[in-house]
Amino acid sequence: MIVIDEIYISDEVVEEQFVCDLNKCKGGCCVDGDAGAPLTNEELNEVINGYEKIKHLITAEGRKIVETEGFYHYDQEFGWVTPTISNGMCAYGIVDEKGIVKCAFEQQYYAGELKWKKPISCHLYPIKISKSKNTEQQYVNYEPRDPMCNPGCVNGQKLKVPVYVFLKEAIIRKYGEDFYEVLSQIADQYYASKEAKK
Incomplete structure (x- = not known):
C-alpha cells in the first residue's frame, strides 16, 4: 500500500501494466x-x-x-x-x-x-476510487474487469506500460502534478529495487 497524504493507493497501480485495447474491448467499460x-x-x-x-x-x-x-x-x-x-x-x-x-x-x-x-471516474478507469465514510481518506485501487479488460492487461504487458503511467493525465487531473510526481518517485524506487534483485 502506498500512502500519499490521506490517499491510499494499492501497490497494483504501480506494479501492474495496462493499456486499453479499444479494438478488442470496444469501449466495453461504457456498457x-x-x-x-x-x-x-x-x-x-x-x-x-x-x-x-x-x-x-x-x-x-x-x-x-x-x-x-x-x-x-x-x-x-x-x-x-x-x-x-x-x-x-x-x-x-x-x-x-x-x-x-x-x-x-x-x-x-x-x-x-x-x-x-468526461467524468473523472471514466478517465481513471480501470482505477476506481472509494472514500471512507468517516474520514477524508480515499482508496485508489486497480480493478480491471474480467474478461473485458484482459486485452488491456495483455497490451500493457506487451508495451511494458505501468498502470500509473497509462493513466498519468487522469491522475494529474484528479490529484494534481505534485501528487503524481511523488507517486512516480515511489514507482521509480520500486522498479529500481526490482531490477537490483535480478
Missing part, C-alpha cells in the same frame, strides 16, 4: 458496469451545461432517457451516476464505425466544443 458512470458533485453541472453540445451525437434512446428521466440519478451504492439505455450503455455514449463505444462529451472536448472532457 458493462453495475450502474452508469459515477459523477462527482462538481460534475453534475458539467453534464447539464454540456448536453446541448452533445445531444445530436448520442442515440435517440439516450436522448429520450435524458430528457424524460434527467441528466443523472442517484444510486444508493455509487452516488450520482449517468443514466443508461436498455443495453446498459451510458446514455452519453456513441458507437463509431468500428463498433467502439466512445463518450460524446470527450468527442466534443477533442473537437474544441467543450472544456470538460
